[in-house]
Amino acid sequence: MMMLYFLLLPLLVACLAPLLAPKKATYLSSLSFMLPFFAILYCIFNGCADIHLTTFSPPIGEISLNFDFISHAFGLTICIVSAMVALFALPYMKHRFEEMELSVEGEFRKYIFLYDLYAASMLWLVYSGNLILLYVFLEIALITAFLLIYFYGYGNRRWVGQLYLIWSLIAGVLTLAGFLIIGINNDTLALFSTDENIKVITTVGKIAWAFIFVGMVIELPVLGPHVWLPWAHAEAPTPVSALLSPLTVGLAGYVLLRIALIDYSFIVTYRNYILAYAILSSIYAGFSVFKQTDFKRLLAYSTVSQMGYMLAALCLGPFGLIGLVIQYMSHAFGKSILFSSAGGIIAVHHGLRDISKMGGLHDSIPTISNAAVIGFLNLGGILTVGMLGEFFILRGVVDTFLKSGSPSFLGWTGGLAIILAVIFMFILSVWYGFYTIRNVFYGKPKDTKRLEISGYLYVPLFIIGILSVLLLFPPLSTALIQGLNAMPGLGLGGVMP
C-alpha cells in the first residue's frame, strides 16, 4: 500500500504547490517526484505487490495499480526527469514570465499546478492496471501539456497548441476506440488483476489492434504524422519540451508494448512492414536533423528518429521488447538533458536558438555544453544505459531475422539488408549528435567570456546524466534487467511466436 501514497503525493502536491512561493513550490514539486523515485528503487530491489483500487461492472472491470518491472522502468524515468526538470524550470520560467511581461508570482501558481499535474498523470499512466484509467491519464497529460504550450509557448503558440491538441486528440480517439472494442470483446478493460478469479484482457483482435496501432503511431510519432512534433516541441516552453519529448511521446511505445504483451499476433503478421516503416522513419528523421537551424527543432527531429528505434524494437521479439523499455529510458534521459541545455542557452544567451548564430558556446557555458555531450552519448548509446538498449535491440534483430529457424528468417540476402538498415539507423544518431555538438559548442568562440549561470540550469542535468551511467552498471542494471528478463513475454522467458 505504501506505493499508493507515494503515487498520490505528486497529485496532492499539484494542489498544494500553487499556494506557495515559486522557490518553495519548486522544491516541493521536485521532492514529490524524488520520493516516489526512491520508492520505486526500493520496489526494484525488493518487489512490491499490486494494489486493488476498485471494481466496476463490465466492461470496465477491476481498476488496480500494477507494479511490474516494465512499469517501474518507465516510472523511474518519469520521476527523475520530472523532478530534475522541475528544478531546472525555476529560473527558466521566471525568465519566461518576465519576458512575456506577466506577473511572476501569479503565473507561477498556474504553471506549477499544470506542470505537476502533467508529470503526475504520466506517472499514473504507467502504473495503471486498467485501460480506462490509462486512457484518462493519457488525456490529462495531453490537456495539461496543451495548456502549457498555449499559455507560455514561443512564436505563434496558440496555433501550435491547437495543432498539438488536434493531433493528440485524433491519436487519443483512435486509441480509445481500440480500447472500447477490447472492452466489449473481453467484458473487461483490466490489464491486470489482483485476484486470479477476476477477469483480465486475453484477446485483442485485429481491428482493435489496428485502431490502437494507428493512434499510438501518430502519438509516437513516425514518418507522416511526425510533422506535428517539431512544432509542438520547438515552440513549447523549454521545461515542457523537456517532458513532452522525453516522456510523453514515448508513452505511446509503452501502450503498444502493453498491448503487444497481451497479443503479439498483429505485430507478427505485419512485422516486416512495421519494421521497415520504423527504420525508414528513423533514418528519414535522422537526415532531417542535419538541416535544422533551430536547436529545439533539431532536437525534436531527433526525437522522431529515436521513436523509430522504439517502434522497431516492438517488432523484435522478447529481447527487442526489453530493448524498447531501455531505449525509452535512455532516450528520456538524453533528451531531457538536451532540451534543458537548449533551454539553458536560451536563458543565458537571450533567446538564442538559431544554430547558425551559435558556435564556440563551450567557452561561455562549459557546464551546459558538457551536459549536452552526456545527452548525446545517451542518444547514441555510448557508455550509458542506452548501450544495453541497443544491445537488446540488436539481439532482437538476430533472434527474429538472422538465426536459422527464427520466425522471420530471411536468408542471407534479406538478412544482410536488415543488418545494413539497422546498423545505419544506429550510426546516424551519433553522427548528427556530434555534428550538432561541434556546430553549437565548439569552433571559434564568438564570446570568450565565461558567464555566471544559475546552478539550477545545469546541476539537475548532471544528476540525470550520472544516473544514466549508473544504470548501465550493477547493482541497478542487474536488478532492473533481471526483473525485466523474468517477466512473462520478455527476455529468455519470452517465447518467440
Add this chain to the structure above:
Amino acid sequence: MNEWIVFLLLLLAPVVSSIPIALAYKSKGWTEKLPYLSVFGIFVSVVMSLYIFFVFPENQQYTYAWIPELGINFVFMCDYLSRYMGVITAVIAFFIAVYGLDYMKGDYRPSWYWFFFNLFTASMLLVVYSDNLFLLFVGWEGLGAASWGLIGHWFRDDDEITYVGMPKRKVGPLELSWPPSFGGWRAISTIRFGDVPMFLAIAAIWVLAGNLNISEIEWGVLFGTIGTAGTVILLLCILMGLFTKSAQVPFSEWLMTAMTGPTTVSALLHSATMVAAGAFVFIKLTWYIEPWHLHGVSGLEPVYIVVLFVGLLSGLYGALSGSGMLERKVLLASSTMSSIGLMFAAAAASFWVGHFAVLVAFWYMAVHAFAKASLFLVSGHLIHATHSRFLCGGLEFGKRIKPAFIVTFVATTFLVGMPPFTAYWVKSGMDEVMEHLVHDLGFLPLILLILTSLVYAGIMAKFLSLNFIKGEKPHHEHLEGGGLMKLGYSMMVSVLFVLIYLIFKSDETAEFVHAGYAPVSFAVGFAVLIAYVVALYKPQISALSKIGTFFNDRMYLPFANDYILPKTGFFVSHIVQEYGNRGIDGLFNTKVIPGLFGGISKGIRAIQTGYLSRYINIVLGLVMIVLILAAIGGVGL
C-alpha cells in the same frame, strides 16, 4: 590481496583520481595541483598491472556477476596477451602522463584533458583484460568517447599550430586543412561507423554461441552452424569495428586529422590504445579462434585473406603517404597506420602459419608502442621548442636539444628493423611468416612487406634527419625547461632495451632470434639499414616533389571523406527537409487540409450573412436551376 580489489583499483583508480580535477574546473590553483593526483591514479594502475603480471597465475579467469542470467558479466582473463599488454598500456600511459604534467602546463582546460586522458587509459585496460565481449565493448566505447574528447581538446580552433594540413591549400573544391573540433567529430563518426556492426556481431555471437566469453566460445562450432556466408558476414562485421578503430584503409583519414589533439594524446592514441586496440582485439580473437586448426571451416580463409591484404596495403599506403609528409605528427601518424597494418597482416597470416604469427604480431605491437610513443613525445617537445608543427631543425639545433636527438635516434633505429636492434628480431619473425605464405598465396605478401619496410625505414630516417640534422633552421627556439618532458621520453625509449632482453630471454620468443639468423631476414635487415642511411643523408628529393605532394595529400583519400560522403549526405538531407518535411507539413498543418477546412467553413458561413437580398438571390438561383432542368426535361420529352 583479493583479486577483485586488484581489478577494481586497476580500472577505477585512473577514473576516480581524475574526478576532483574535473569538478575543480573553475579554480586555477587547484587545476595546477590536481594533475598530480590524476597521474598518481595511473600509477596505481601500473602497480596493479605489474601485480597481475607477477603474481596472478596465467590463463586464470575471474568472473564477477553483472547480469548473470544473460551471460553479461565482469570477466577478466589473465592470459599471455593481457598480462603483457596490460603492463604495456599502463606503463606507457604513466610515462606520457608524467610528460603531460609539463606539456599541458598553462593549458586552457586542464580538467577536460585529465579527465579524458585517464578515462582513455582505463578504457584500454578494460579492453585488454576483459574476456566478456560486452564488457570489452564498454571499454571499446570508452576509447571512442575519450578519443573524441581529447582530439578535439583545443575546441576553439583559434591556433594554427593545432591544425592539420597546410592552411589555405586548396585542391579542387577542398581546402586541405582541418581544425581540432573537426578532427574530433571525424574521429567519432568514423569509429561509430565500425562500432555498430561490431556490436551487432557481438549480439549475434550472444545468440548463436550462447556465451559472450571469448575464451569459452567454441568458435569452430559457431562457424559451423552459421555456414560460409554467416561466418563471412559475422567476421566482417567485427572487422568493421577493428579496421575503423585501427585506421586501416579506407578508414584512415580520421587518424591523420586526429593529430589536431595535444601531442600526448597522439602518443597514447598511437602506441597502446585506440589504434592499437583494433589490432590487439584481432590478435586476441585469433588467439582463441585458432584458425590454423579450422581449415575445414569454409568462410574463414577468405576473411583472413581480406585482413592480410587490408593490413599489407594499409602498411604500404601509410608508409608511402608518410614519405611525402612534412608535418611532424602527421608523418608519424601515417607511419603508425603502416605499422598497425603489418600487425594485422602478421596476425592474419596465422591462418596458414599458426600460432607463431600471432606472437610476431603481438611483439611487434609491443616494440612499436614504446618506440612510437617516444617519437611522439619528442615531436611534442619539438613543437614546443620551435613553435612549428612542420619538420625543421638543423644539426646546430639538434646539438642543443641533445636528449631529444638521442631518443629519436634510438627509437627510429630500434623500430625500423635494422640488425641487431629490437624490432629486427620481431621483423625477422615477420619475414619468416610472409615467406611461409609463398606456398599458399605467392610472393605478393612478402614483396609488400619488404617494400613497406624499406619505405618505412626511409620515413623514420627522414624524421630524424629533418628534425635534427638537415632541416631548416627553426624560426623560433625555446629550449628552456621541459625537464619532465625529457624524463618522459627518456624513460619511454629505455624500455626498448628491456624488450630486447625479454626477446632473448623468454621461451616464447626464441623463434624470433632463430629467424633473425636466417639469411633472408638478414638480407631484408641490411636493405632496411641502407634505406635508412640513404634517407638520412638525403631526406628530401626535389625531383620527386610532385609525387611527394600526391603522397602528402594522402593520395586524395580526403576527397572520399570530405567531399563525396558529406555531399551525398547533405543532398539526402536537403531532399528530406525541403520536399519531405515541407510537403507533409504543408499537407497536414499549414496549407492543404487547413485550407480545405477554411474554404468549406467560408462557404458555409457565406450563406449565413443575414441579409434578405442574399436569401432572395439564393431562392431565385434555385428557381432558375429548376426551370432550366424542366426545360431540358421538356426538350427531352
